Amino acid sequence: MQAFAELLEHLIFSPRRQVKLTYLSDWLKQTPDPDRGYGLAALTGELSFKSVKAGLVRELASQVVDPDLFALSYDFVGDLAETTALVWPERDRVNIGPLLLREVVEHLQLASRPAASELVKGWLYNLPEAQRWALLKLATGGMRVGVSARMARLALADAYNTPVEQIEEIWPIISVPYTELFAWLEGKAERPNAEGRAVFRPLMLAHPLEEPDLAKMDLVEYQIEWKWDGARVQFVSAEEGVKLFSRSGDDINASFPDMILPIKWQGVLDGELLAGTPGEIGSFQDLQQRLNRKKPSAKLQETHPVFLRVYDILFDGEDDLRRLSLRKRRKHLETILPQLDTDKIDISTVVAGTNLEELNQMRDACRMGGLIEGLMLKRQDGDYKSGRIKGEWFKWKRDPLTADVVIMYAQRGHGKRSSFYSDFTFGAWRITDNTPELVPVGKAYSGFTDVELKRLDKFVRENTIQKFGPVREVAKSLVIEVAFDSLSMSKRHKSGLAMRFPRFRAIRWDKAAKEADTVETLQRLIDS
Amino acid sequence: MVVLLKGTAMDKGWIEIHDAGMYVAPADAFVDPVKPVQTALITHGHADHARAGHKHVIATPETLAIMASRYGDNFAEKTTPLPYGHSLDLQTVKIRTAPAGHVLGSAQIILEHNATRIIAAGDYKRKADPTCEPFEVVPCDIFITEATFGLPVFRHPDPASEIQKLLDAQALFPDRSIVIGAYSLGKAQRIIALLREAGWDAPIYLHGAIQPLCRLYETHGVNLGDLQSATIGERGVPQDYLKGQFIIAPPSALSAKWAQRLPDPMVVFASGWMQVRQRAKQRGVELPLILSDHADWADLLMTIEQIAPKLVWVTHGREDALIHACAQMGIPAEALSLIGYDEET
CATH class of the missing domain: 3.40.50 (Rossmann fold)
Known part of the structure; x- marks a missing residue:
């Protein structure tokens, strides 16, 4: 636990990715099985214990620390695990020897809640602060040390001089604590085999297109497609059956049983999951009805159908097509299309457009209907690479909508922002019986700089008119310009509006609150 | 920090809280005033406590030297050095200094009037520091403490x-x-x-x-x-x-x-x-x-326990928790809500 605690601290404080990777790969090389596998899983959020949740930590803390002092401390620190580790009473420790991750994981996996509570308490009394903190982070999940699954795999590649693609390939078929992975990486065993299994392949991602990029690009070299407003998915058909994966590689079959198609063709497709049918596309809001539903009813499947709009092919049978150019892959995709004979799959058309002006017009026209977010520009001679590669795929979104709104409530953030008011609820004016009234229309917590955050925090502290627990109501005096992707009707909000991804665009210290937009003005921006 | 509304003066017997800070009425002097005043008693040389512009400054010789290095030799019309352990009388108040262990020259200001002893400790710490005199425990009736690290999460290591x-x-x-x-x-x-x-x-x-x-x-x-x-x-x-x-x-x-x-x-x-x-x-x-020139939670409590005052006033920091802990020790405590003092950065 000591080495793991040190690793966590290094990861938190290292500003540079390369330094994080060095610490991580060093630790992987120096830690024996199964501890390194458990640690890795904890870092990437793949480890969780039913018996240990935040409630248990809170309960333990309340047993050993005065509740008022704990509440004040938690309010200041903003992180339950860290607060508990810091306030835990120091008393003479029993020498229990080094605490192994294996011990913690394997005990907690089997423990009932009361047993887990006793275990954790015993460990807390016998560990110094940094290890108490690491233990609580490990036990409750949610490390927040800035390590993504991708970074973990890069560190493995680094540590064992193996191409990261090879590690990513087999990732879906190995499981915690990854002993077969380490055995292969250390040359002690064969590479785990993915053949015949419906396995996720890392996706190729797009960069947002910036104006300077455009000037350098020869548009003839790019395949241009619409950017559909749906969810990116990977459709895998193999001997063992069909599987649908989300962009992060999660198996989402349960949510979309209607997409588990009985087709004979085998291979891997990349595309967009959309609401509706190929003939009549639904909106993103329609799709949302399905996205987070674990087990959609037959009725919902009927009223809210989905389909797949394919734009790339990675495998045809066992043939890996990823080293081919996009031009060749596209041709291949068109030839196998007849084999995907179903009304649940169609192909994303290539848009003909060769000059900037035309493209610009098309991009602006995307606003109509709200089903298209913009354009995709993909290099035609590029192969299919995993990750976000510069200069290959670009997404060129339509400009966001904006509105001037008034800050109404503020709430403190979590983690790194725990001492700042960083989450803001804002409102627009509604006039009833000649009396203007502010009604909340959304919440934003990004888009400002650190310096602006400090100023916003100061504004909140100096203009609080009421406190409701962690929320402060502020004087309705500060106007902000928010940007958002789209606006739709919603019964859940008092204003009847729901914004998609609102964020700060500018803080209008200069503008009077009464000059902010009205709900009526906003309604005109609703996607038809 | 609680903001003291402008124009309100809080009366604490012969100590009053003014806009400019803590006012020792029978001596007509302020402790660490945040605005220019006639007579200032300065606990230590940090810029938020030792400001420029006072007419008469009373402080330890080290603190006076620090102020001179920062504001120039003529930073006040009159300066009175008050070394540790020495005392002087300002009208009916006897004033003494004792080491606070915060920085070079930092002092607790000990005020005696009408058989009551009040100590304004300024900023202080209890951990060893090779660059300044260690904090001296002086019994008193009212102990005025800071609470910069007044939460149990603060446990400064060796x-x-x-x-x-x-x-x-x-x-x-x-x-x-x-x-x-x-x-x-x-x-x-x-x-x-x-x-x-x-x-x-x-x-x-x-x-x-x-x-x-x-x-x-x-x-x-x-x-x-x-x-x-x-x-x-x-x-x-x-x-x-x-x-x-x-x-x-x-x-x-x-x-x-x-x-x-x-x-x-x-x-x-x-x-x-x-x-x-x-x-x-x-x-x-x-x-x-983790290295601080302020007392951590345990040291704040230890100091109050050792001094055993009848009453504790908390100047700045996380006063809620410290007041709560004093109550549990059976010592009444109140927030003075002074403004204008920075916290350790």
């Missing part, structure tokens, strides 16, 4: 173990310069002295803003060893001779152009706040040192 982190980092990254952000009065000199105690004899490099106070410490008998300027060489060009060396700079310099001359700098920050990891991260600190 300073030697924190300094060891610096030496470990230096050994691990011999090609990086290690730049330590530290307040120019007190913290900077304490780090240098602790590095010397830990056996680091090589030159330590200083940002220009740190140098005058280091010289002042040395003239007051605090030996800091071989100190050199880190401000030689061209701006924006990393200086190779700084590889593997310790450089001490005020926190504000770490993000300034000045820092560009440092080869691959590792940013260290020494402060009590570094105990909260997310705070350290927020400041972009790569190596946080």
Whole structure:
């Protein structure tokens, strides 16, 4: 636990990715099985214990620390695990020897809640602060040390001089604590085999297109497609059956049983999951009805159908097509299309457009209907690479909508922002019986700089008119310009509006609150 | 911090709370006033406590020297040095100073009037510090304490173990310069002295803003060893001779152009706040040192227990928790809600 605690601290404080990777790969090389596998899983959020949740930590803390002092401390620190580790009473420790991750994981996996509570308490009394903190982070999940699954795999590649693609390939078929992975990486065993299994392949991602990029690009070299407003998915058909994966590689079959198609063709497709049918596309809001539903009813499947709009092919049978150019892959995709004979799959058309002006017009026209977010520009001679590669795929979104709104409530953030008011609820004016009234229309917590955050925090502290627990109501005096992707009707909000991804665009210290937009003005921006 | 509304004066018997700060009515003097006044009693030399513009300043000789170095020799019309243990009478109030252990010259101001003794402790700490006199426990009726680290999460570790982190980092990254952000009065000199105690004899490099106070410490008998300027060489060009060396700079310099001359700098920050990891991260600190010139939670409680006053007043910091803990010890406590004092950065 000591080495793991040190690793966590290094990861938190290292500003540079390369330094994080060095610490991580060093630790992987120096830690024996199964501890390194458990640690890795904890870092990437793949480890969780039913018996240990935040409630248990809170309960333990309340047993050993005065509740008022704990509440004040938690309010200041903003992180339950860290607060508990810091306030835990120091008393003479029993020498229990080094605490192994294996011990913690394997005990907690089997423990009932009361047993887990006793275990954790015993460990807390016998560990110094940094290890108490690491233990609580490990036990409750949610490390927040800035390590993504991708970074973990890069560190493995680094540590064992193996191409990261090879590690990513087999990732879906190995499981915690990854002993077969380490055995292969250390040359002690064969590479785990993915053949015949419906396995996720890392996706190729797009960069947002910036104006300077455009000037350098020869548009003839790019395949241009619409950017559909749906969810990116990977459709895998193999001997063992069909599987649908989300962009992060999660198996989402349960949510979309209607997409588990009985087709004979085998291979891997990349595309967009959309609401509706190929003939009549639904909106993103329609799709949302399905996205987070674990087990959609037959009725919902009927009223809210989905389909797949394919734009790339990675495998045809066992043939890996990823080293081919996009031009060749596209041709291949068109030839196998007849084999995907179903009304649940169609192909994303290539848009003909060769000059900037035309493209610009098309991009602006995307606003109509709200089903298209913009354009995709993909290099035609590029192969299919995993990750976000510069200069290959670009997404060129339509400009966001904006509105001037008034800050109404503020709430403190979590983690790194725990001492700042960083989450803001804002409102627009509604006039009833000649009396203007502010009604909340959304919440934003990004888009400002650190310096602006400090100023916003100061504004909140100096203009609080009421406190409701962690929320402060502020004087309705500060106007902000928010940007958002789209606006739709919603019964859940008092204003009847729901914004998609609102964020700060500018803080209008200069503008009077009464000059902010009205709900009526906003309604005109609703996607038809 | 609670904001005291302008124009309201809070009456605490013969101590009153005014806009300018804590007013000792029978002496017609203020303690650490935040606005220019006739007579000021200054606890220590940090700029938020020792401001310029007062007519008559009473403080320890060291604090007067610090103020003179900062504001010029004629920073007040009249200065009265009051060394530790000495006393003077201001009208009906007897005034004495005792070491507070915060920085060089820092004092608790002991006020006696009508058979009541009130101590304004200013900022103080209890952990050992080779650069200043240790805090002296003086019994009193009312103890006026700070509460900068007034939460049980603050448990400042042994300073030697924190300094060891610096030496470990230096050994691990011999090609990086290690730049330590530290307040120019007190913290900077304490780090240098602790590095010397830990056996680091090589030159330590200083940002220009740190140098005058280091010289002042040395003239007051605090030996800091071989100190050199880190401000030689061209701006924006990393200086190779700084590889593997310790450089001490005020926190504000770490993000300034000045820092560009440092080869691959590792940013260290020494402060009590570094105990909260997310705070350290927020400041972009790569190596946080938990090193404070204030009392931590346990030391605040220990001090109050040892002094055993009838009443505790809390000036600034996290007063809620400290007042709660005093109540549990059976000592009534109140917040004075003073404004204008910065917290340790």
